[in-house]
Amino acid sequence: MTSNAVRNLMPEGTERQGRGRPRDREKNSAIIETASELFLENGFAGTSMDAVAKHAGVSKQTVYSHFSSKEQLFSESVRRRIGEHFPDETEDDDADHSLEADTVEICNQFAQLLVSDDAMSVYRVLVAEAPKGSELAKIFWEAGPRLMVEKLVHFLARWVEAGELEIDDLEAAAKHLLALLKGELHFQLAIGLVDTVDEAAVRAHAEECAIGFLMVYRKQPA
Amino acid sequence: MTSNAVRNLMPEGTERQGRGRPRDREKNSAIIETASELFLENGFAGTSMDAVAKHAGVSKQTVYSHFSSKEQLFSESVRRRIGEHFPDETEDDDADHSLEADTVEICNQFAQLLVSDDAMSVYRVLVAEAPKGSELAKIFWEAGPRLMVEKLVHFLARWVEAGELEIDDLEAAAKHLLALLKGELHFQLAIGLVDTVDEAAVRAHAEECAIGFLMVYRKQPA
């Protein structure tokens, strides 16, 4: 928290080239990338600034010249990880086959994402840091669960319009489906009761959820 | 990890009274109780042995004479908390009214338990310590979720026998219901996005889940 607190954060394009030697972008990347790996693997307390510097192949002072504190580095790192990894894993949903096939497909995509190593790592770190009440929780929520709900709502709306589904509260239905998809596996992974995800098993679970979901919301032919 | 590692753990009845002054049971309780509070509030890393000793009104050496290491104290503390708090919050389920009323009731009880301060604290601590891979995760699982599933299965089985529900896989149904009950609130609490639970809101959510569940599994009069 010294005088250099002001000029941190390297926000991509907005680089006002000052007088002296410019900051090394590659080192900045190396630091933030290393940091995010270490933070997600070992948590905030379990990651030392020395370790970050060492693994990034950079001196500690350099780390502090790019990021004013451990907190800030943590925040930036996790924020970037969140932004990078969640956005559009589900791009290929333009080819619509049948309601069933599509539902199973989107369920599987979401289920795999929910229990992916990255998502679980971020989740674990955020849970551990929850007492601190950082703003990361909100960022994660918006970029993760919130976004998934929206996509799901969008998906469901299409089939409602097509007259194949009958749903009055789209958002509630989407949230229920997501809750089902998490199932017990997410919980078990979170507390470390299991640490491997069997992709096929997740797929099977997703299918089960999809079928169940459709049984409830599929429009009955009168 | 010195010579005193052998004779730790005060396992209730099995107290072989040695020669000298016996360990003070009250101090043992004070330590473990204080420790569990601090650990659940501030996490493992956030709790120092000095703090435990101070808050328990006991010298540090005494702490180490009762528990050989911080890890052991942590383990014992959380283990006790788990054992104390989950067992039979749901005792009054002998008065059976109607399927609907009973289902709503048990859903509400479980939903309130799932998001209770205690359950969330234990969950958060376990998630934070998940990388260490302690055996606590298993204990928690058995005493918490596992037990809830069993109780729910038992509950459902009664109504299946009574011919009011139609379920082929009781356990799967129970797990689905639990997943629904957690909903998004559990997640939000875990990452600290929200920190207060509105009991009435939880109840409303539980009712919604119960109704939805019954819509799926209630036996249709042919």
Next chain:
DNA sequence: TACAATAAACTAGACTGAATAGTCTGTTAA
């Protein structure tokens, strides 16, 4: 029953050693 002798738990606090967040000092690149 009374009374040492003894052994171990207790207190208070100093201490060790390790880890670690953050800073200072001088050097070098742009």
Next chain:
DNA sequence: TTAACAGACTATTCAGTCTAGTTTATTGTA
């Protein structure tokens, strides 16, 4: 000539140990 850089340095926190003196029990003996 400015600011990034490397690495030594500082200060703090903390798990666990040690010491020295005190208290409370058991046990052997009178």
